[in-house]
Amino acid sequence: MTDKQPAPDGILRLINGYWATGVLGAAAGHSLFTHLEDGADTAARLAGRAGISERGAQTLLDGLVSIGLAELRDGAYRNTAEASAFLVEGRPADLSGLARLKLKHMGNLVSLPEVVRVGGPVADAAVEVADNPHWGEVVPAIAAQSVPAAEVAADVLRLADAGEISILDVGGGSGIYSAVWLRRNPAARSTQLDWAPINAIARRLVAERGVADRFSCVDGDFHTTDFGTAAHDVALYSHIAHQEGPRENVAVFTRLRKALKPGGALVVCDYVVEDDRSGPAFPLLFASEMLLKSKQGGTWRRSDYHAWLTEAGFEDISFHSAPPATLVIARQ
């Protein structure tokens, strides 16, 4: 017999996947990655810096080694390169807030079997409630995640050399795209449309990045707020399409086309799946998040975006990888 028998290890790792979410969220909650980066390299030192028990610190360190976020050499612990880049507080790509938030959200998954049975949320559809405080927690936590995608889009559109352009960011959240793009192009201006409390967060975060003087906000629901006519050079719709149904996306794309100047570009950023739904892995799994939280959302296929944008009158539609997301760029 040469055929390898299947082993249960992989399935056991998945069944207990919440251990990883817990260890990562708790370590981020106690700033362990930041303390490790600052040289606290034993359980005792970490416990002292973080104000936690030594037993707890050792348990988290064991867990972090297990999931590949800490390394142990000669009795001293340190962050792996990934943890150092993405989990140390204050770094531009810091995801530690997202790790803390996801630990809080973990309990929601208990309702997934029922959500799957009925085909949608069993509590309020989080993404459809106007002014939902949910967003106040989510948008600062996901900001860092959008930095690489914002950089890719800036390169594709050559924003740095685009001169005095006007940008409209629909559902801009933290304002992260505006912050990245306005820093790239000192002559650009950006307007974000979002709920009032979220715009207040965006104003603060954009100011921290030093470009608040060219950033303005419109408070309101993007389904009903006028986007204007031939007013903008670039429009952005990032991580919104997945919360909306097909009809709503076509309606917004149609209004955005009208809002763009001739030749203007629409940038859609989202978790896009292949037409045969064979991958990529991250967007496929993200679909369950939308089943839990939205009545009509989902992870849409490339062909969906192509058809919707074409129906809305866009041309020159192209797809650009910004893992785990995809950028869809279309011209007016």
Ligand SMILES: C[S@@+](CC[C@H](N)C(=O)[O-])C[C@H]1O[C@@H](n2cnc3c(N)ncnc32)[C@H](O)[C@@H]1O
């Ligand atoms: C997943 S976040 C994306 C934020 C940002 N575009 C990004 O990529 O990081 C969704 C954003 O859309 C906003 N939003 C959702 N529904 C909205 C609506 N109907 N009108 C205005 N803003 C809305 C939320 O407040 C939140 O800021």
